[in-house]
Amino acid sequence: MRRPRLPRRRAGGRQRLTRGGHRMRLRDLLGEALAGVAARPSRLALTTLGTVLGIAALVATIGLGQTAAGQITERFDQVAATxxxxxxxxxxxxxxxxxxxxxxxxxxxxxxxxxxxxxxxxxxxxxxxxxxxxxxxxxxxxxxxxxxxxxxxxxxxxxxxxxxxxxxxxxxxxxxxxxxxxxxxxxxxxxxxxxxxxxxxxxxxxxxxxxxxxxxxxxxxxxxxxxxxxxxxxxxxxxxxxxxxxxxxxxxxxxxxxxxxxxxxxxxxxxxxxxxxxPPAPGSLRDNVSADVNGLFLALGGLALLVGGLGIANVTLLSVLERVSEIGLRRAVGAGRSHVAGQFLIESGIVGFLGGLIGSTVGVLATVGVSVVRDWTPLLDIRLALVAPLLGGLIGLAAGAYPAWRASAIEPIAALRSG
Amino acid sequence: MTPPVVEMSGVGRVFAGPPRVEAVRDVDLTISQGEYLSIIGPSGSGKSTLLHLLGLLDRPSHGVYRLDGVDVSTLSERRRTRVRGERIGFVFQAFHLLPHRSVLENVELSMIYLRVPRRERTARAVATLERVGLGHRLDFDPITLSGGERQRVAIARALVAQPSLLLADEPTGNLDSGNAASVLALFDELHAEGLTLAVITHDDGVSGRAQRRVRIVDGVMADVEAEVVA
Structure with a gap:
């Protein structure tokens, strides 16, 4: 049985060593990063935990602050504030x-x-x-x-x-x-x-x-x-x-x-x-009340975020060391240093974003839950729920910077020698 | 007339050390279009360094390396990476397939960094996998495949970008004799179809399949055509 012949390189391109631009499509880079993240689901869950807690604490703190301030305003505004x-x-x-x-x-x-x-x-x-x-x-x-x-x-x-x-x-x-x-x-x-x-x-x-x-x-x-x-x-x-x-x-x-x-x-x-x-400006009274309460929780949320970011950095670094041969292979098939760095950066950004998304959800649910128990009207700036996942993504990106740099510095020779 | 695929003249690679090591000295090597060459030598002979130089993973300390007629010995790392992706196909002893990614995705990987459109990537990967006899394994995870199948996936990955040169580093080192034979048979077929191959090995049985053999000892290369085994 004759096998079909492989298509051969066209003869005209001899003098030009490379074809077209070298910039990889962002969509492909995203796809590779997503696949990299999805390949280790249990690790992903653990990695996002810190960001989930941090973002949830921030969203719930701000949400409950706004809700409580809303109750104060609702009661006093109509009469006292006029x-x-x-x-x-x-x-x-x-x-x-x-x-x-x-x-x-x-x-x-x-x-x-x-x-x-x-x-x-x-x-x-x-x-x-x-x-x-x-x-x-x-x-x-x-x-x-x-x-x-x-x-x-x-x-x-x-x-x-x-x-x-x-x-x-x-x-x-x-x-x-x-x-x-x-x-x-x-x-x-x-x-x-x-x-x-x-x-x-x-x-x-x-x-x-x-x-x-x-x-x-x-x-x-x-x-x-x-x-x-x-x-x-x-x-x-x-x-x-x-x-x-x-x-x-x-x-x-x-x-x-x-x-x-x-x-x-x-x-x-x-x-x-x-x-x-x-009467005092509505903002000043409310801010004074909530600022004291919020300060502590915001600090705790910030601390959780910091820990979450360090967690992402740690796991991403571990992942880089674990995937040395993958990095070498990618370099061998034409990936530049920037592609490798970009992939790890995006992977940690995705982890952060997912953590932020889940954390934001948890925070909103906590706000609604407490409001129901206390018989309050839940009040939450919708922009907060939208910004929180982005904040998680930013933290992920920041956390991924060092591991990404380490990954980009790996020499393909060293990476492929193993085995 | 088309220039040879590989044309090395006076190529050497010195590692500054300490200790200073001259891993490869004054190599003159020409690989013509469609040639099947094997490079043999004991470990520590400079084989690997030569492979890295041929595969644009490393840059020679001196000498000139022309790939497809163009001098690549002085390219910047960025351009070297690009040329490597487009012109060289690698097959490794350890396969280096990505776990948790399908066979098809592993083969498509070679084209991702070359900006081949998605649709074309898939079509070419499927065609190449069918060519190496793995058309029924497209959606499999490589860790579920046998060694021989894994190496054929790796070969498909190397072929799919239509390289000028297929570089294989101990391609049968991790395979049993049956699988090794089938991989070598595939190399023979590819060679017959016009592919240029360079196989680096310490195994005479492997190197014997090549058209031409060169030996490298202590960084010095010599042709061994005289002692070809039948």
């Missing part, structure tokens, strides 16, 4: 005298012109000069009920809800009408529980119509004990000099900005004389 208060302050003047300032009556109007202010109102306690507060019809029970004054916008700024009736509005305020809104406990003490019969109360000898009863407020709960009248009424009847405090409710996220702008809007000449109380 409240700004402004009160008149005092500053030491240049000659040792104390400079004082007052809030203007139109402070709420001034604030409303600022973008980001949802509502604003002023508050003051009213000195009724010892006049007793009585419910009607019979003046037998005198009560010491505090009296307060509010601008129409205060109720909205404090998030007040009514159990019945209505708030007074700007019309009542401008006219100085003798109307009041009662705090919930004040209403109890005065024996008034409904407003549809237009009950009245007396402060001293003056009668006021009760138009509403408070059910709840977000802050300034002292209002629940008070009789609240319009600012202008307090000013005209009791000589109120100025509002005590300005309450502002901002849009979500605008609190810090409004806190900076408010003094200038209210008192452009002496903005420094006003005491502004704005």
């Amino acid at each position: 409240r700004v208060t402004v009160a008149p302050g005092e500053t030491d003047g240049p000659d040792g005298e104390v400079a004082l300032t007052q809030l203007p009556w139109d402070a709420p109007e001034r604030m409303k012109r600022l973008a980001g202010v949802a509502s604003a109102g002023t508050f003051a306690t009213v000195d009724v000069a010892g006049d007793p507060v009585r419910g009607v019809p019979y003046g037998t029970q005198e009560q010491t009920v505090p009296v307060a004054a509010a601008s129409a916008g205060l109720f909205e700024a404090l998030g007040a809800r009514l159990s019945g009736g209505r708030f007074f509005d700007e019309g009542h305020d401008e006219r100085g009408d003798a109307v009041v809104v009662l705090g919930r406990y004040a209403a109890d003490r005065l024996g008034i529980n409904r407003v549809d019969s237009q009950p009245s109360i007396f402060i001293g000898d003056r009668a006021f119509t009760v138009i509403g009863i408070l059910d709840a407020v977000d802050y300034r709960t002292e209002l629940q004990d008070s009789v609240i009248m319009p600012m202008t009424t307090a000013r005209e009847l009791y000589g109120l000099e100025a509002p005590e405090v300005l309450e502002v409710r901002t849009d979500l996220g605008a609190a810090q900005l409004i806190g900076r702008q408010a003094p200038i809007a209210i008192d452009p000449n002496n903005p420094d004389l006003l005491d502004v109380n704005a």
